[in-house]
Amino acid sequence: MKKSRRRYLSFHLHSDGPTIDDEQQLGNAIWTNLLSLYGEISAADSKLYLVSYDCEKNEGVLQCTLSSLEKVITSAVLIGSIGKSLVSFEPKRTSGTIKGLRR
Amino acid sequence: MSSIDVGVYVSDPNSLDSFIEMASKIGLIGLTTQNIDSGPIVKLENGLSLLRRTDVSGRGLNSIKKQIANVRKQSMIVAIPLTTVEIANWAAEDTRVDLLTLEPSREHRFRDSTARLAAFSGTCLEIQFEPILNSVGLNRSKIIKAFREAVKTATDAGMSVVISSGAKHPMQLRSAMAMRHIGLLIGMTSKYAETVVSKTPFEILERNQRRLSPDFVGEGVEILQRGGND
Numbered sequence: 307m308k309k310s311r312r313r314y315l316s317f318h319l320h321s322d323g324p325t326i327d328d329e330q331q332l333g334n335a336i337w338t339n340l341l342s343l344y345g346e347i348s349a350a351d352s353k354l355y356l357v358s359y360d361c362e363k364n365e366g367v368l369q370c371t372l373s374s375l376e377k378v379i380t381s382a383v384l385i386g387s388i389g390k391s392l393v394s395f396e397p398k399r400t401s402g403t404i405k406g407l408r409r
Numbered sequence: 410m411s412s413i414d415v416g417v418y419v420s421d422p423n424s425l426d427s428f429i430e431m432a433s434k435i436g437l438i439g440l441t442t443q444n445i446d447s448g449p450i451v452k453l454e455n456g457l458s459l460l461r462r463t464d465v466s467g468r469g470l471n472s473i474k475k476q477i478a479n480v481r482k483q484s485m486i487v488a489i490p491l492t493t494v495e496i497a498n499w500a501a502e503d504t505r506v507d508l509l510t511l512e513p514s515r516e517h518r519f520r521d522s523t524a525r526l527a528a529f530s531g532t533c534l535e536i537q538f539e540p541i542l543n544s545v546g547l548n549r550s551k552i553i554k555a556f557r558e559a560v561k562t563a564t565d566a567g568m569s570v571v572i573s574s575g576a577k578h579p580m581q582l583r584s585a586m587a588m589r590h591i592g593l594l595i596g597m598t599s600k601y602a603e604t605v606v607s608k609t610p611f612e613i614l615e616r617n618q619r620r621l622s623p624d625f626v627g628e629g630v631e632i633l634q635r636g637g638n639d
Binding site for chain 2: 320321322342343376379380383384385386392393394395396397
């Protein structure tokens with residue numbers, strides 16, 4: 307089986323209320339939006355994974371397949387709120403490696 | 410990639426600072442507001458431009474026609490919501506109108522004939538994505554459907570499209586990269602979405618700055634040099 311190519315996305319999550327300290331909550335919000343917008347097969351094929359999330363800086367890194375990168379970004383930017391906080395997801399950079407994001 | 414958000418609604422003047430702060434954070438270089446008194450455009454110290462936007466609406470076409478002559482010289486962006494065919498076609502043809510704003514909740518359809526008239530006069534179709542952020546499931550699907558149909562109608566007729574937030578809260582603002590991805594969602598190609606976000610708003614701004622200049626007489630007619638008394 308051919309290995310799918312991965313992409314990493316760095317992002318900043320702006321929030322007006324209390325900081326989102328539960329990274330699972332953020333991951334779920336992106337998954338839910340991806341599932342709702344593009345369906346179960348696209349969500350499954352995306353291999354979406356929240357690699358890291360810094361609650362203090364509100365910055366993190368997502369991993370997904372190259373073919374689903376646009377869908378994942380679209381799903382994430384359409385998140386309007388998480389819990390009681392209004393949020394704005396800002397995609398920063400994409401790269402094939404985590405190291406590439408830091409350059 | 411930088412952009413200007415031409416569809417921001419700052420209802421409370423006290424919250425303007427939080428909009429400016431958020432816009433700067435996400436890399437926008439301009440945003441519109443209805444509440445500035447010092448001219449159609451204000452350049453702030455941090456490099457951000459505040460543009461005065463006026464949304465003209467009224468009971469009928471005559472009411473809109475009366476308002477537009479007054480607001481044009483005082484506003485950088487003049488927008489008219491897409492309502493009846495009569496108003497939409499008049500606005501599409503009138504070069505004083507910058508944007509025809511699509512309201513997905515309304516019953517009014519965006520017609521091919523309107524798009525063709527707008528393509529000729531340079532009026533752009535404005536898609537505000539705020540309703541997509543505040544809806545889920547079937548409601549969101551209906552809104553996306555309306556946006557995709559309108560974008561297809563506009564692009565087929567050669568009419569320009571512009572994406573704006575329609576934000577009433579700073580957290581509803583999105584960066585240029587985020588807006589480009591929303592463009593993909595509503596049926597644009599990657600290259601076209603990039604143009605819509607990072608070129609079209611600047612073209613509108615440039616055109617209006619030229620029009621608001623005292624040397625501008627009419628389309629294609631400008632004062633290059635004023636004659637002296639001697």
